[in-house]
Amino acid sequence: QKEVEQDPGPLSVPEGAIVSLNCTYSNSAFQYFMWYRQYSRKGPELLMYTYSSGNKEDGRFTAQVDKSSKYISLFIRDSQPSDSATYLCAMTSNDYKLSFGAGTTVTVRA
């Protein structure tokens, strides 16, 4: 069993829809939870970062962490074609090594 599970999709939604992405994990020591966005032929870039449980909002993006269920989510409101990318969850305990999900490919149709 992988340490971090993420449905690879692909996910296709119409412009303006809410995109919902999630990951589950098995290591209860994870404290830092991140979402990276990766455009085609580019390296991943950090989108959002949450420490421990709770919600974090940044514009159209909301990240949620439920440590009791070992489940994290990313919501994209009012999705735009420019949001079309692969979204990777990543997490770590208290060191510099990250454990990544497989990534979910999202296409927002105009």
Next chain:
Amino acid sequence: DVKVTQSSRYLVKRTGEKVFLECVQDMDHENMFWYRQDPGLGLRLIYFSYDVKMKEKGDIPEGYSVSREKKERFSLILESASTNQTSMYLCASSTFQAAGPEQFFGPGTRLTVL
């Protein structure tokens, strides 16, 4: 603007060749990482380095070695390339400071081994 650069975007090599992938970061970061990215498998850590001349194996080190002679440069070496090493290779760097564990990635090198 922070920057991680990789020496090649695309590389085609023959089976058995020795392959060098170079990565340079300009952020004075202590940590540097090499990953490979394959469809459905996500990013898998090959090696990382937390200081000059220091290295540790990641999850899939077999068939690879690394070199870090200067803080800003981290090289990945495929001693004898094989077709199952065809992949996207990503370099990243991070710092120990309290800004969080964010890793900054380069654009990637797509390696094809024929």
